[in-house]
Amino acid sequence: MCFKREETHPVLDIKETVCDTPSTKVSERNRPLRNKPNLATRNAVTGLTRRRFMQVAAASTATIPIDSATEATEVSADETPLFRFIQWNDLHVETFTPKDYELANKKARYLVESLNAADHCPVPDFVIAVGDMIHGAHGQESLVADLEEFIALSSDLTCPLYPVVGNHENIQGEGNPTKEGPYWNTFGRDRTNYTFDHGGLLFVIINNSGAPSSNQKEVGKIRNRWLAKVLADSKDKPKILCCHIPLVPIREESVLKESFGFSSYRAHDEEMLAMIDEYAESILAVLSGHIHLTAAIKRKGVYHIVPSGTASYPCDFASYEVFADRIRVRMHSLPEKWVTPSTDIHGHPRYKTDYTDTRHPTHESYMKGNPLERDFEIILPPAMHLSNG
Ligand SMILES: [Fe+2]
Ligand SMILES: [Fe+2]
Numbered sequence: 001m002c003f004k005r006e007e008t009h010p011v012l013d014i015k016e017t018v019c020d021t022p023s024t025k026v027s028e029r030n031r032p033l034r035n036k037p038n039l040a041t042r043n044a045v046t047g048l049t050r051r052r053f054m055q056v057a058a059a060s061t062a063t064i065p066i067d068s069a070t071e072a073t074e075v076s077a078d079e080t081p082l083f084r085f086i087q088w089n090d091l092h093v094e095t096f097t098p099k100d101y102e103l104a105n106k107k108a109r110y111l112v113e114s115l116n117a118a119d120h121c122p123v124p125d126f127v128i129a130v131g132d133m134i135h136g137a138h139g140q141e142s143l144v145a146d147l148e149e150f151i152a153l154s155s156d157l158t159c160p161l162y163p164v165v166g167n168h169e170n171i172q173g174e175g176n177p178t179k180e181g182p183y184w185n186t187f188g189r190d191r192t193n194y195t196f197d198h199g200g201l202l203f204v205i206i207n208n209s210g211a212p213s214s215n216q217k218e219v220g221k222i223r224n225r226w227l228a229k230v231l232a233d234s235k236d237k238p239k240i241l242c243c244h245i246p247l248v249p250i251r252e253e254s255v256l257k258e259s260f261g262f263s264s265y266r267a268h269d270e271e272m273l274a275m276i277d278e279y280a281e282s283i284l285a286v287l288s289g290h291i292h293l294t295a296a297i298k299r300k301g302v303y304h305i306v307p308s309g310t311a312s313y314p315c316d317f318a319s320y321e322v323f324a325d326r327i328r329v330r331m332h333s334l335p336e337k338w339v340t341p342s343t344d345i346h347g348h349p350r351y352k353t354d355y356t357d358t359r360h361p362t363h364e365s366y367m368k369g370n371p372l373e374r375d376f377e378i379i380l381p382p383a384m385h386l387s388n389g
Pocket of ligand 2 (some may be wrong): 290
C-alpha cells in the first residue's frame, strides 16, 4: 500500500506526488563493502604474451546487472593508460544558508584540492562535470551566485573541466534562455549539446536536464535531432555519452521510482534509447548523475554509469583509466570526514525506511552499489580499439 502526498523535494526544489511506504524493507547501514573480487587472472599458458583473461558481461538487449551473464574475454596487460579522466556530478555548490546539503561547498573544494594533489589517483587529463555542479534552488539570483561560487572553488583546477547541464543549473529549464542563461554566461553558449575528442575517443555531451518533460517539447526534439546526426556521423568511432538524467532505471524500477520520488528517476526518452540501441556497437558507456546513489548496469552492451556525486550520501565520484582495449572504472568514496549519512535521499532521514532492492539487499549496497558496480572494466570491441600512438 502506498500513501501518496505532495512533497517539495528537499534538494530538487520541485513538487511531486510521492509515496510514504517503501516497497521493500531494509537496512543495514555502515557495513563496509568488501574489496573488489578478483576479476582477472594471468593466463598461465600464454603468460609471455602479456595478455590476460577476464570475465565481462555479455551483450544483451535487456538491462542487466554488470555482475551477471559473463563471458571470457582477452585483454592486454598494459599498466599505463593512454589517458585518464574524472567524473564529478551532483556537487550542489550553494551560497544560500542554511545549505540543503551539509558541507557541499567544502566537499567541492576538497575534490579540487585532492585532484590537484593526486590523492585518489594520478592527476587526470580532464574532468567531466555531469550536472548539478550547483544547487541553484533559490531562484534566478541563486543560479548566478552559485555558479560564481563553483568557479571560485574550482579556479585552480589543474586540468580542463567539461561541463554538462543538470536540472539544478537551470531549474529544469532546458534550453530556456533565462533559466539556462547563467550557465551559458559561465561556460559558453556552445557548452550545452557538444562533442570533444580525446585520444581517439569521442565524448558526446547531451543536455537532457529537463527530461522527461522536455522530451516532447521543441528543445527535446532539437536535442535528439542533433544527437542522431552525431551518432550517424561517428558510427565507426568509439564514444562515451554524458547526460545528467539517467536513460535507464539504475535500480529495480518500481523501487527506484519510490525511493527517488520523482518521475526523472529515468529520462523516459525512448527515442534516445532507440538511437543508442542502433549505434550500441560504437557507444561504450553513458555517464549520468541526478539519482544520488552509485550504480552501474548494462543495456545492449552499453554501460550506464551513475556515481552518487559528492553532495549527498554515499558521496562518490568516479575515475576512468582509458587503455587501447579497455576502460577501468572505479568509484571513489570521500574521506570519512566528508561522508554525510544525513544527506541520504533514499532512506533516513527523508524516509522512515531505508530502501533496498532484490540485488541490493542492504541499504548500504542499494546506495553504494555492489562491488562490481564500483570497480570494473569496460572491454572495447576490437573494431573500437584506440591507438597506442
Ligand atoms: Fe543532484
Ligand atoms: Fe539532478
